Amino acid sequence: MNAPAHIKQDSTTSAGATPAERLLVMASDDMAAVDALILERMDSPVGMIPNLAQHLVGAGGKRLRPLLTVATAQLCGYRGTSHHKLAAAVEFIHSATLLHDDVVDESELRRGQKPANLIWGNSASILVGDFLFARAFNLMVETGSMDALGILSNASSVIAEGEVQQLAALRDVNMTETAYMEVISAKTAALFAAASEVSPVIAGCADKERHALRDYGLKLGLAFQLVDDALDYGGFESALGKSIGDDFREGKMTLPVIRAVAAANASENTVEIDFWHRVIVDHKQTDVDFETAVSMLRKAGALDATMDMARKFSAEARDALSVFPKSQWRETLEDLADFVVDRIN
Numbered sequence: 001m002n003a004p005a006h007i008k009q010d011s012t013t014s015a016g017a018t019p020a021e022r023l024l025v026m027a028s029d030d031m032a033a034v035d036a037l038i039l040e041r042m043d044s045p046v047g048m049i050p051n052l053a054q055h056l057v058g059a060g061g062k063r064l065r066p067l068l069t070v071a072t073a074q075l076c077g078y079r080g081t082s083h084h085k086l087a088a089a090v091e092f093i094h095s096a097t098l099l100h101d102d103v104v105d106e107s108e109l110r111r112g113q114k115p116a117n118l119i120w121g122n123s124a125s126i127l128v129g130d131f132l133f134a135r136a137f138n139l140m141v142e143t144g145s146m147d148a149l150g151i152l153s154n155a156s157s158v159i160a161e162g163e164v165q166q167l168a169a170l171r172d173v174n175m176t177e178t179a180y181m182e183v184i185s186a187k188t189a190a191l192f193a194a195a196s197e198v199s200p201v202i203a204g205c206a207d208k209e210r211h212a213l214r215d216y217g218l219k220l221g222l223a224f225q226l227v228d229d230a231l232d233y234g235g236f237e238s239a240l241g242k243s244i245g246d247d248f249r250e251g252k253m254t255l256p257v258i259r260a261v262a263a264a265n266a267s268e269n270t271v272e273i274d275f276w277h278r279v280i281v282d283h284k285q286t287d288v289d290f291e292t293a294v295s296m297l298r299k300a301g302a303l304d305a306t307m308d309m310a311r312k313f314s315a316e317a318r319d320a321l322s323v324f325p326k327s328q329w330r331e332t333l334e335d336l337a338d339f340v341v342d343r344i345n
Helices: 019-026 028-042 048-057 064-075 082-105 116-120 122-142 146-168 177-202 207-231 246-250 255-266 270-281 289-299 302-323 328-342
Strands: none
Touching: 019 028, 019 064, 019 328, 028 048, 028 064, 028 082, 028 122, 048 082, 048 116, 048 122, 064 082, 064 177, 064 207, 064 328, 082 116, 082 122, 082 146, 082 177, 116 122, 122 146, 146 177, 177 207, 177 255, 207 255, 207 302, 207 328, 246 289, 255 270, 255 289, 255 302, 270 289, 289 302, 302 328
């Protein structure tokens, strides 16, 4: 079985490298150890398990969440090795949720390739996702940190709640912005927050540093999801990691749609109100409806509004790091907050 793929590491940073690429170079030894753990713990005598897990984990994902764990460990001056196991656990939790999500969402693309459930079937994807969750908990327990175990286990339950909340709101054209923010805080930002908080815990940092890094991860995750929601209506598949328009085709109420529906209701534009009801609530869509939806989102300023909110959270993530002394790690993590928003360009 091949080692998991991630962004290519160079021996030196370059001016054109993204913050994520620079972090990978800076944390190359740590990430090599994390990848070795991922490879080792994906293994199983049940052949389908490593094959299916490798299909997803080795597909060249951003590795952003485990990278946050090792980068924040360096920021905090941690000198042990428990952060490797916690970072691998974070990646397994994320991968498990993706396997389950693909079954629910019925997407035709994941990280630029066919999702596992379309190759091995829904049952296998769900069960291997459960296996990865179990492996994540094995790794957490091995660190001996009850606080870290509590943080990541709580994040796992919050993520599941967020997914159920999103499913319950599927094709609900009356979904509010408040409800939407609760969903993305749970299903996306919770793991970013936990991935950033566990390192100061095992490093023995004061509560101020721990809370600052949790806030950094939370705001980074919110910005990340908002940008993804905007990209779904006009970005590039390479930046998004899934097919453009998936959210629309699945009837998901993301912030751009919520804003566009609110604008249609405020102006009493019955044509637009009827359109959103047909494509979201009735889920009756034609080949040209996606382009029509994008046009309405732009007219309502919904995409710009979504990006404005993403920039707000990105700035708050940067500000959260101000409690730490200036360093290359702090600077690159600050740049990462900007890049999460800038990747749409």
